[in-house]
Ligand code: CAA
């Protein structure tokens with residue numbers, strides 16, 4: 590048994606690799622240092638079809654499978670994890686959720702420009718006091734007949750400043766607990782909606798992360814996704830696929846650091862020979878190769894299950910849990926392989942190490958993935 594990809598899947602991988610090398614690599618250090626959003630590059634990603642990869646072509650998408658998406662995410666993440674989180678949120682949290690659960694009108698109005706990359710979207714679940722404990726939504730969406738009155742604050746929203754379309758979870762019927770939560774499509778520019786401060790982050794510094802404030806924002810009823818009270822299940826179901834994207838991001842960060850380490854170990858000499866000839870370095874490379882291989886299989890298993898219409902929640906959580914740990918382990922060792930050079934920006938691995946950490950936090954922390962896995966195993 591081996592991972593065998595179709596010609597189409599390999600073509601997607603090669604196109605993503607080419608794009609990452611020619612468009613993302615130049616300037617990646619400067620964007621990281623100065624927290625510059627890769628606006629030009631994101632526009633090109635849209636033109637190349639990387640922002641709506643799995644969406645049906647009738648809604649301007651690429652009609653590709655999840656395996657292709659994982660291959661592309663890995664290649665982009667090897668070089669620029671800021672660009673890949675922008676891509677991941679748009680593809681798997683925003684476009685996927687809209688295509689799966691949106692009305693025909695919502696797809697025409699919102700999905701089409703999102704899938705083509707004309708605009709980008711954001712997924713807004715987390716709040717200052719509701720992160721892992723996502724059912725404790727404090728943001729409210731009061732039912733006013735033909736519209737909802739939205740009030741509250743969202744935290745940590747990726748694409749927060751650059752998005753045009755926001756999927757916002759909010760509580761309509763607190764007495765119903767999670768069954769009272771709705772997901773509303775909010776447009777930038779709606780009266781009462783303001784974008785708050787941009788976070789100054791450890792990693793993925795080219796992506797923008799903002800708080801969002803809603804004060805008496807009138808959101809038309811037709812902007813609700815699914816039935817009344819479907820918002821929490823919408824968020825959970827969407828995150829199952831999102832976690833495959835973040836697992837692939839973690840895999841890419843690890844593979845990027847691994848490839849740089851091999852190259853460096855073959856060039857750098859110490860004690861009269863290449864450091865690759867010292868067994869201590871060989872063992873690090875062997876551990877990297879082994880764990881990255883396992884992470885890749887797990888990402889592909891989750892993607893394959895999704896493409897086959899199977900239940901992929903457990904496999905997605907496992908892939909994210911494992912690949913994010915591999916990303917941390919591999920990038921820390923990659924800095925070590927590079928010695929002092931690994932500690933400076935020019936060699937890229939210090940950035941990859943900083944970027945790796947977020948994959949253990951967002952779209953459900955590693956502890957939350959273990960809860961998801963254990964509940965599924967023990968049910
Ligand atoms: N699909 C569909 N429904 C699901 C589901 C899934 N995968 N998982 C749970 N549900 C349903 C349950 O069936 C339940 O419904 P019923 O009562 O009708 O059976 C309901 O949701 C509530 O589930 P739980 O009782 O399991 O809820 P809980 O309070 O114990 O929490 C949790 C479960 C898994 C911990 C969940 O709160 C969670 O995933 N937390 C993490 C939040 C998260 O991942 N946030 C990410 C934000 S987005 C982001 O981070 C993007 C980015 O960075 C780029």
Ligand code: FAD
Pocket residue numbers: 678711712713714715717718719720721722744745746747748790793798947950951952953954955956957
């Ligand atoms: P908490 O939930 O307060 O957790 C703190 C610690 O306690 C963690 O280690 C956690 O694992 C642990 N913990 C909590 N509950 C349990 C438990 N039951 N058992 C064991 N351990 C537990 N959110 C969005 O909605 N949209 C976005 O686009 C988005 N982008 C993000 C981008 C960045 C850069 C960051 C940092 C976050 C982003 N998030 C986004 C939010 C992210 O999903 C949350 O930070 C994450 O879910 C954790 O929530 P929290 O920060 O409130 O931590």
